[in-house]
Ligand SMILES: Nc1ncnc2c1ncn2[C@@H]1O[C@H](COP(=O)(O)OP(=O)(O)O)[C@@H](O)[C@H]1O
């Protein structure tokens with residue numbers, strides 16, 4: 217049967233998924249950069265306009281100093297005045313003294329010193345934002361320049377808000393996207409949990425009925441006089457019934473809240489290996505290396521055996537028939553026991569080490585890619601332990617490490 221995780225066109229789901237991720241990221245980056253560039257352009261246009269206004273205003277002030285004051289004051293104040301919201305400070309170039317301010321609001325309860333401090337601060341802000349616009353003071357039109365004054369100005373609130381806008385907008389969107397992502401992945405996990413648990417429960421339930429009837433039939437056959445000299449059949453039948461019982465108990469444990477009990481790790485490993493050994497190629501050697509033979513860990517035995525079986529079978533698959541599986545048990549840290557399962561097979565490609573636990577990832581023709589997903593689930597969700605690829609290389613083999621609480 218075809219692996220359902222591979223699309224009908226044979227496109228690998230995983231490479232596909234990471235390409236999609238990559239495309240989404242690139243599109244998001246283009247949108248982000250694009251909106252920043254666009255608003256920067258708007259800001260520049262607006263800035264230029266404000267500068268033009270100030271220039272015009274400075275020219276008018278310049279003109280008013282040589283012409284008849286009254287009517288021109290009206291023009292500068294009411295018609296070509298800088299945008300009402302633009303704060304302006306005029307500085308004498310020779311003395312560096314503040315001559316006038318416009319639209320600079322300050323607290324009226326301040327004393328003169330405080331006002332000066334405040335104005336100097338505003339002036340610094342203005343200097344940072346814009347180059348000043350000079351006003352050339354003459355006695356008469358066309359005569360020599362007597363002095364120069366500088367008009368410093370701040371950008372309008374609108375302009376400042378507009379230049380901050382894309383950054384604020386993008387950060388709000390980013391925060392929102394992050395929260396949405398968390399919510400989605402949480403609900404996806406919850407859904408996966410329900411599928412695992414439901415399917416496992418149903419399987420255990422369905423197996424239960426024929427299994428108990430099978431057990432009764434075996435007992436019936438055992439008592440039958442015609443079977444007297446064929447007890448070998450009964451023994452084989454019994455083995456298969458036990459095997460079915462084991463499968464049922466695995467599924468029923470996955471489908472419930474499995475009970476954890478203190479078990480001696482090396483004993484469980486030895487028993488599992490004794491069971492597996494006759495079922496794999498006789499050219500595969502097994503070595504169990506327990507430097508502290510009586511280490512115990514909290515585990516659900518049927519599930520943990522399932523884990524070991526899956527990892528060992530993958531190791532055997534990786535070595536094409538001949539090789540060695542080494543299982544090392546030891547103390548990881550205070551209260552933690554590790555179990556390393558090492559093979560001398562072909563290893564996992566560097567880029568794929570992270571992928572092996574994902575559902576559907578397989579490099580085998582007849583693989584389902586669910587073995588290690590199940591293993592990870594059993595260790596992390598049911599045992600609160602850890603499992604990871606400790607090492608893997610093409611010439612040496614692969615080591616999986618399981619860490620359990622003792
Ligand atoms: N010990 C190992 N050595 C090399 N590759 C491994 C080993 N264990 C797992 N893998 C890789 O991880 C994949 C997923 O393993 P698994 O989830 O058990 O699914 P399956 O065995 O059905 O392929 C395998 O197809 C293989 O490519």
Ligand SMILES: [Mg+2]
Pocket residue numbers: 526529530587588
């Ligand atoms: Mg497998």
